[in-house]
Amino acid sequence: MLSFLxxxxxxxxxxxxxxxxxxxxxxxxxxxGSLNLGIPGVMYVGGISGVIGAFLYEQSAGENxxxxxxxxxxxxxxxxxxxxxxxxxxxLTVTLRANQNVTGLAMTTFGVGVGNFFGGSIIKxxxxxxPSIALAATSKAFKAKLPFAESMGSVGExxxxxxxxxxxxxxxxxxxxxxxxxxxxxxxxxAVGENPAxxxxxxxxxxxxxxxxxxxxxxxxxxxxxYYVLDYASGVWSxxxxxxxxxxxxxxxxxxxWRPNWAALEALLFGGLYILYLYIPTGMxxxxxxxxxxxxxLATILMLIAISLxxxxxxxxxxxxxxxxxxxxx
Amino acid sequence: MDKKKKEPFIHITKRKEISLQHEWAIRLxxxxxxxxxxxxxxxxxxxxxxxxxxxxxxxxxxxxxxKIWALLxxxxxxxxxxxxxxxxxxxxxxxxxxxxxxxxxxxxxxACMITLGSxxxxxxVILISLVAALVAxxxxxxxxxxxxxxxxxxxxxxxxxxxYVAMQIxxxxxxRWESPKGSGKVGIINPDSKIGWLPSIAGxxxxxxxxxxxxxxxxxxxxxxxxKHGYELSVVGxxxxxxxxxxxxxPKVIIRTLIVTGLICGLTGWLxxxxxxxxxxxxxxxxxxxxxxxxxxLAHFNPIGMLLSGFLIVxxxxxxxxxxxxxxxxxxxxDIITGVILFFVIGSEFxxxxxxHFRKSSSGKEVADA
Numbered sequence: 001m002l003s004f005l006x007x008x009x010x011x012x013x014x015x016x017x018x019x020x021x022x023x024x025x026x027x028x029x030x031x032x033g034s035l036n037l038g039i040p041g042v043m044y045v046g047g048i049s050g051v052i053g054a055f056l057y058e059q060s061a062g063e064n065x066x067x068x069x070x071x072x073x074x075x076x077x078x079x080x081x082x083x084x085x086x087x088x089x090x091x092l093t094v095t096l097r098a099n100q101n102v103t104g105l106a107m108t109t110f111g112v113g114v115g116n117f118f119g120g121s122i123i124k125x126x127x128x129x130x131p132s133i134a135l136a137a138t139s140k141a142f143k144a145k146l147p148f149a150e151s152m153g154s155v156g157e158x159x160x161x162x163x164x165x166x167x168x169x170x171x172x173x174x175x176x177x178x179x180x181x182x183x184x185x186x187x188x189x190x191a192v193g194e195n196p197a198x199x200x201x202x203x204x205x206x207x208x209x210x211x212x213x214x215x216x217x218x219x220x221x222x223x224x225x226x227y228y229v230l231d232y233a234s235g236v237w238s239x240x241x242x243x244x245x246x247x248x249x250x251x252x253x254x255x256x257x258w259r260p261n262w263a264a265l266e267a268l269l270f271g272g273l274y275i276l277y278l279y280i281p282t283g284m285x286x287x288x289x290x291x292x293x294x295x296x297x298l299a300t301i302l303m304l305i306a307i308s309l310x311x312x313x314x315x316x317x318x319x320x321x322x323x324x325x326x327x328x329x330x
Numbered sequence: 331m332d333k334k335k336k337e338p339f340i341h342i343t344k345r346k347e348i349s350l351q352h353e354w355a356i357r358l359x360x361x362x363x364x365x366x367x368x369x370x371x372x373x374x375x376x377x378x379x380x381x382x383x384x385x386x387x388x389x390x391x392x393x394x395x396x397k398i399w400a401l402l403x404x405x406x407x408x409x410x411x412x413x414x415x416x417x418x419x420x421x422x423x424x425x426x427x428x429x430x431x432x433x434x435x436x437x438x439x440x441a442c443m444i445t446l447g448s449x450x451x452x453x454x455v456i457l458i459s460l461v462a463a464l465v466a467x468x469x470x471x472x473x474x475x476x477x478x479x480x481x482x483x484x485x486x487x488x489x490x491x492x493x494y495v496a497m498q499i500x501x502x503x504x505x506r507w508e509s510p511k512g513s514g515k516v517g518i519i520n521p522d523s524k525i526g527w528l529p530s531i532a533g534x535x536x537x538x539x540x541x542x543x544x545x546x547x548x549x550x551x552x553x554x555x556x557x558k559h560g561y562e563l564s565v566v567g568x569x570x571x572x573x574x575x576x577x578x579x580x581p582k583v584i585i586r587t588l589i590v591t592g593l594i595c596g597l598t599g600w601l602x603x604x605x606x607x608x609x610x611x612x613x614x615x616x617x618x619x620x621x622x623x624x625x626x627x628l629a630h631f632n633p634i635g636m637l638l639s640g641f642l643i644v645x646x647x648x649x650x651x652x653x654x655x656x657x658x659x660x661x662x663x664x665d666i667i668t669g670v671i672l673f674f675v676i677g678s679e680f681x682x683x684x685x686x687h688f689r690k691s692s693s694g695k696e697v698a699d700a
Contacts, residue, residue, distance in 0.1 A: 290504075
């Protein structure tokens with residue numbers, strides 16, 4: 001059992017981090033009153049922007065690969081890519097007051113297209129046999145581990161064997177949770193999401209809050225995309241490999257009841273559920289494994305039903321979720 | 331001296347009304363801008379001049395009789411999904427589960443064709459699979475509707491999750507039914523006996539699909555515009571409180587409307603398996619559940635308008651796939667183009683609903699008036 005946990009947990013953790021980052025990003029979006037269904041697209045764009053940055057740097061640096069730059073360049077290009085997507089969403093839904101769901105869906109179509117298009121183009125550029133891009137050097141820089149992990153046996157394996165990004169993600173989750181719950185900015189952000197008219201009357205600049213936090217949210221989600229490529233997939237980008245993780249991240253927002261600190265734990269559960277089918281002994285019956293893959297979605301549905309049944313005030317989605325705000329409307 | 335108040339540079343008001351010509355001028359202007367931008371993007375990628383970009387796209391959609399039929403089939407299927415989703419959205423029930431509801435129909439149809447294929451004649455298999463597909467689609471839509479009606483469970487996320495549940499169930503059965511064994515997919519179902527296959531009309535395989543789509547669109551137009559059901563669901567969409575006040579049974583309307591949506595989605599799934607593709611894959615719905623949302627929304631849930639917005643999207647996707655084939659670009663180029671067009675049309679709605687006033691140069695007098 002212990003040896004099972006030692007092999008299973010680290011894989012679940014690595015699986016969970018992209019979900020967690022996407023979830024934090026979406027939570028920030030939703031807390032500002034925007035149901036951003038474009039997050040899957042944003043994560044794709046974040047991933048591919050980072051890959052493009054890493055690819056260009058690896059090509060130009062060659063032998064003189066500097067691992068600090070190798071981490072910074074992909075991260076920065078990833079942030080720029082996802083920021084642009086965030087700005088697009090803000091411009092359409094906040095400034096032009098477009099419908100959030102439709103804009104989000106269009107952004108997902110667009111983002112997945114951008115990811116696969118540039119991914120495919122780079123693959124063609126490298127002329128490799130397999131349909132993927134391998135960024136070995138960058139991935140190695142990304143996977144720098146804590147120095148003392150190896151000397152601590154299985155405890156070290158389970159707790160400290162991950163790349164620095166894993167810990168950064170968890171810290172981001174805790175900071176976001178603290179920000180939302182305990183600070184003035186968080187309080188005002190939640191006010192914007194719950195009831196923008198009231199927040200407006202209290203002198204809060206609605207549009208500035210929405211723009212700021214939607215963009216920050218998208219950037220955090222974008223990091224999830226690059227984490228997936230450079231850490232989980234060891235620097236191998238292949239088209240569509242990211243799959244439906246973006247939707248799973250949105251599911252996780254509900255499952256964590258809009259609380260990023262809980263999301264850190266529940267992401268682990270989701271990550272575990274997502275790969276559980278690999279560990280369940282079904283013998284040669286591959287079909288049953290497919291049924292296990294629906295567990296995270298079923299869990300989300302059950303959670304949705306549960307929170308609506310209990311109807312507790314603090315567990316509900318932000319009241320202004322999905323509604324555009326127009327001051328003159330009242 | 332209280333005239334010093336600064337007038338903002340841009341000032342936005344809601345339009346009271348807008349003439350139909352003006353509305354369409356704005357919309358067509360946005361589409362035109364999007365098409366120009368798309369042509370520029372394509373030119374950048376292929377070094378083709380923008381006019382021949384569209385010539386190639388035209389070629390891809392209307393180049394041969396086969397291509398025209400392929401376009402018509404694609405448009406019909408997309409139109410059916412959009413038409414199916416229209417009543418839900420008109421009721422402001424955010425049904426993002428079209429994908430799953432179509433897959434439910436697909437699964438039911440395949441199940442009938444595979445298990446009954448050796449036991450019955452083609453006619454009875456077609457009939458049974460139709461009923462099964464309708465029931466399956468309706469059931470898949472009923473589940474989230476029930477919880478929404480009873481306990482106000484968030485339907486956007488519920489329906490979204492139902493897609494993946496459906497997808498995994500389909501994946502399960504694909505492995506159960508796989509043929510040849512070990513290939514991980516179900517090939518063409520009943521390839522020799524053709525049991526359960528819908529007949530071609532006038533020698534054209536897709537004629538039937540087009541016919542059904544036209545019929546469904548007209549019926550839905552009448553249902554939404556002239557029936558009591560259509561009236562009730564639009565009242566619920568405008569305001570649930572008003573609906574309750576005038577004595578409409580809101581939960582009943584929600585469930586009934588979603589069953590209508592599910593029935594048409596199931597029917598679409600039935601056509602996909604029995605008439606066009608004759609196989610089952612997890613991606614047979616092909617993202618139309620999401621695309622259909624946008625098609626329906628762009629047309630303001632008017633079934634006739636959906637014909638136009640659906641055509642725009644199908645034409646662009648067929649056209650770009652022709653371009654990417656001719657210039658060996660990545661297939662995903664089409665998704666980017668579709669995205670760009672959608673962004674423009676989505677953005678144009680703002681200029682239809684609102685009016686932008688710029689600050690006049692001699693603003694002093696204006697402020698005094700206000």
